[in-house]
Amino acid sequence: TKRFGAVRALGGVTLDFPAGQVTALMGENGAGKSTLLKILTGDHQPTEGHVVLDGERVDLASPAQARAAGIRIIPQEPEIIPHVSVAENVYAGSL
Ligand SMILES: Nc1ncnc2c1ncn2[C@@H]1O[C@H](COP(=O)(O)OP(=O)(O)OP(=O)(O)O)[C@@H](O)[C@H]1O
Ligand SMILES: [Mg+2]
Numbered sequence: 001t002k003r004f005g006a007v008r009a010l011g012g013v014t015l016d017f018p019a020g021q022v023t024a025l026m027g028e029n030g031a032g033k034s035t036l037l038k039i040l041t042g043d044h045q046p047t048e049g050h051v052v053l054d055g056e057r058v059d060l061a062s063p064a065q066a067r068a069a070g071i072r073i074i075p076q077e078p079e080i081i082p083h084v085s086v087a088e089n090v091y092a093g094s095l
Helices: 033-040 063-068 086-090
Strands: 002-004 007-010 051-053 056-058
Touching (some): 007 033
Antiparallel strands (some): 002 007
């Protein structure tokens, strides 16, 4: 769950990202997709709930901690780096 003041951006969301699979997260504008990802990247802290990675509860209190846990996000346009590879986008900031 994530609240921004009176706005409830996420309400009791639970989902798994199984290893070795591509998972598509879809929803209408304002559904909470970016908010969920920002929790996984340590940009936001959940109001309630937690993240489990490889069976261990992880503290994603900052973007640096999320990166150290191996979590990377490629933002949507226009924030991608168009002239480099997908892999280089994934590891931007670590090269
Ligand atoms: N920093 C913030 N402060 C207040 N409300 C916010 C904030 N960030 C997101 N919200 C609100 O939380 C809800 C979810 O927004 P979010 O951006 O996560 O949706 P989204 O699924 O990524 O939408 P889109 O498809 O438009 O990118 C919306 O009602 C949005 O207005
Ligand atoms: Mg979004």
